[in-house]
Amino acid sequence: MLGRGEIAIVGAAESTQIGAVPGMSQIMLHADAALNAMAETGLKPSDIDGVACVGPMMPQQIAHYLGITPKWVDGTGVGGCSFMLHVRHAAAAIHAGYANTILITHGESGKSRINATPRPAEPESLNGQFEIPYGPFGPPTLFPIPVLRYMKTLGVTHEDLARVSVVTREWASKNPRAMFRDLITIDDVLNSRMIAYPFRILQCCLVTDGGGALILTKSDRAKDFPTKPVYILGTGESVETNMVSQMADFTSSSAFRVAGPTAIKAAGIAHKDVDHLMIYDAFAHLPMYGLEDLGFVKRGEAKDFIKEGHTRPGGKLPLNTNGGGLSYTHTGMYGMFALQESVRQMRGTAPAQVPGAKISVCHGVGGMFSASGTVVFSNQRP
Amino acid sequence: MLEPGRPKPKPTPETKHFWDGAKQGKLLLQRCGDTGKAYFPPRPFSPYTGTRNVSVFEASGRATLHSYVIHHRPVPGFTPPYAIAVVELEEGPRLMTNIIDCPQTPEALVLDMQLEVAFTPMDDDISLPLFRPTKGA
Numbered sequence: 001m002l003g004r005g006e007i008a009i010v011g012a013a014e015s016t017q018i019g020a021v022p023g024m025s026q027i028m029l030h031a032d033a034a035l036n037a038m039a040e041t042g043l044k045p046s047d048i049d050g051v052a053c054v055g056p057m058m059p060q061q062i063a064h065y066l067g068i069t070p071k072w073v074d075g076t077g078v079g080g081c082s083f084m085l086h087v088r089h090a091a092a093a094i095h096a097g098y099a100n101t102i103l104i105t106h107g108e109s110g111k112s113r114i115n116a117t118p119r120p121a122e123p124e125s126l127n128g129q130f131e132i133p134y135g136p137f138g139p140p141t142l143f144p145i146p147v148l149r150y151m152k153t154l155g156v157t158h159e160d161l162a163r164v165s166v167v168t169r170e171w172a173s174k175n176p177r178a179m180f181r182d183l184i185t186i187d188d189v190l191n192s193r194m195i196a197y198p199f200r201i202l203q204c205c206l207v208t209d210g211g212g213a214l215i216l217t218k219s220d221r222a223k224d225f226p227t228k229p230v231y232i233l234g235t236g237e238s239v240e241t242n243m244v245s246q247m248a249d250f251t252s253s254s255a256f257r258v259a260g261p262t263a264i265k266a267a268g269i270a271h272k273d274v275d276h277l278m279i280y281d282a283f284a285h286l287p288m289y290g291l292e293d294l295g296f297v298k299r300g301e302a303k304d305f306i307k308e309g310h311t312r313p314g315g316k317l318p319l320n321t322n323g324g325g326l327s328y329t330h331t332g333m334y335g336m337f338a339l340q341e342s343v344r345q346m347r348g349t350a351p352a353q354v355p356g357a358k359i360s361v362c363h364g365v366g367g368m369f370s371a372s373g374t375v376v377f378s379n380q381r382p
Numbered sequence: 383m384l385e386p387g388r389p390k391p392k393p394t395p396e397t398k399h400f401w402d403g404a405k406q407g408k409l410l411l412q413r414c415g416d417t418g419k420a421y422f423p424p425r426p427f428s429p430y431t432g433t434r435n436v437s438v439f440e441a442s443g444r445a446t447l448h449s450y451v452i453h454h455r456p457v458p459g460f461t462p463p464y465a466i467a468v469v470e471l472e473e474g475p476r477l478m479t480n481i482i483d484c485p486q487t488p489e490a491l492v493l494d495m496q497l498e499v500a501f502t503p504m505d506d507d508i509s510l511p512l513f514r515p516t517k518g519a
Contacts, residue, residue: 123389123391124393128391128392129401130477130478131478132389133388133389133391133510134478134479135460135480136453137457141453141466145449146449147449147451148449152493194454195454196466197451197454198451199451243478244468245468245477246423246476
């Protein structure tokens with residue numbers, strides 16, 4: 001059995017630039033972040049013996065590009081939370097002795113589209129037969145489809161949903177690397193350009209370029225590195241359906257309800273122990289679903305929890321402190337950036353540092369509620 | 383007839399009966415032989431128990447509006463604003479569709495409103511199960 005805190009993150013870095021990076025192709029964004037993470041740990045490619053990145057045929061591309069000969073690879077690709085699953089799988093692999101030092105990379109030229117991953121529509125797929133003919137066009141038309149049902153069932157207003165973007169922007173205003181930093185009001189959100197009712201542009205994530213990388217090893221080795229180790233206390237994962245129309249419950253994610261509590265239970269913590277929280281915010285409703293499905297609040301209470309200021313700077317549960325996918329960056333698969341912020345908070349190096357934070361929960365979503373992964377971190381080994 | 387450019391579904395061996403039924407104006411669902419529960423999308427086994435003992439039956443075509451978005455950007459085959467909806471069939475399963483004969487506005491598209499299926503041909507091969515407000519409801 002994998003022990004709490006047995007595995008640590010010893011390297012964590014983003015690409016040198018994020019946002020608009022027209023001077024780098026997608027594979028180089030992976031490599032740039034990987035080189036930054038190796039540099040801060042003093043590791044060379046020859047020291048890495050495991051590689052994880054998203055998608056078919058990708059681990060071999062990244063390993064060879066970086067000059068790594070891995071004895072363990074993982075190409076799990078379940079959308080933007082794939083990296084949470086990579087962390088989980090890597091921790092298990094190190095525990096099993098399959099590898100000692102694992103590199104997880106992400107790179108995506110989401111804005112500049114240089115060597116970007118194509119997204120072909122397959123008319124024979126179930127999505128191609130039973131969703132695409134009705135006019136969805138990318139995540140802004142699919143991810144928010146459950147929102148009106150959530151609003152009606154739980155009494156959530158347009159103002160409640162707009163407030164998520166307002167609070168997230170407060171955090172972004174403290175982060176010099178965030179793409180959007182100017183404070184906004186609920187009226188600003190509700191008067192911004194309509195994209196797919198009920199959501200307007202300020203309730204949809206950014207589309208950017210960027211990369212990130214993590215290096216994991218046994219915590220017993222952490223003292224060999226100059227970085228402050230961030231321990232993995234617990235992890236969880238699940239999937240539901242990649243057809244949003246077939247979600248069992250439009251007001252709650254099955255994948256969230258499996259992944260989140262699995263991680264929190266494995267970590268041996270209570271919700272009140274959590275000092276810092278990341279919930280992947282591709283769209284404004286996701287922090288609400290996450291707060292409820294992970295059990296931080298009861299069903300239907302997320303709107304008031306946010307309204308009362310608990311997730312804001314100075315609140316008791318700081319949420320999405322980098323500015324989130326809504327205001328910081330969102331390459332397409334933002335989960336890597338949520339993990340980077342959890343690591344920064346645990347290292348004490350975040351631009352909007354939560355004073356004295358010891359436990360961080362990082363919760364990811366992938367592919368329109370189709371997948372989920374959760375990681376619980378701490379800067380103290382149990 | 384639908385405006386040209388809309389992406390066209392391509393049936394597979396497991397879904398052919400659904401699209402053949404649609405062409406004849408029938409909304410065909412499947413039922414689990416173990417539980418009696420209806421399911422969608424089509425497959426030759428039950429997602430509830432895994433049994434291959436399943437049957438095809440014609441649904442009533444009655445549904446309610448479960449949720450939707452109204453897309454405001456242009457997409458080939460669609461003129462914005464247009465609603466992308468999920469309806470809940472009387473028999474239980476939900477499916478994605480469009481709502482026709484109804485203004486594409488939040489005021490006209492009211493959750494839980496009564497709908498009925500309105501098969502609309504794309505061409506000689508494919509008819510889509512779109513939905514319209516039930517007359518007199």
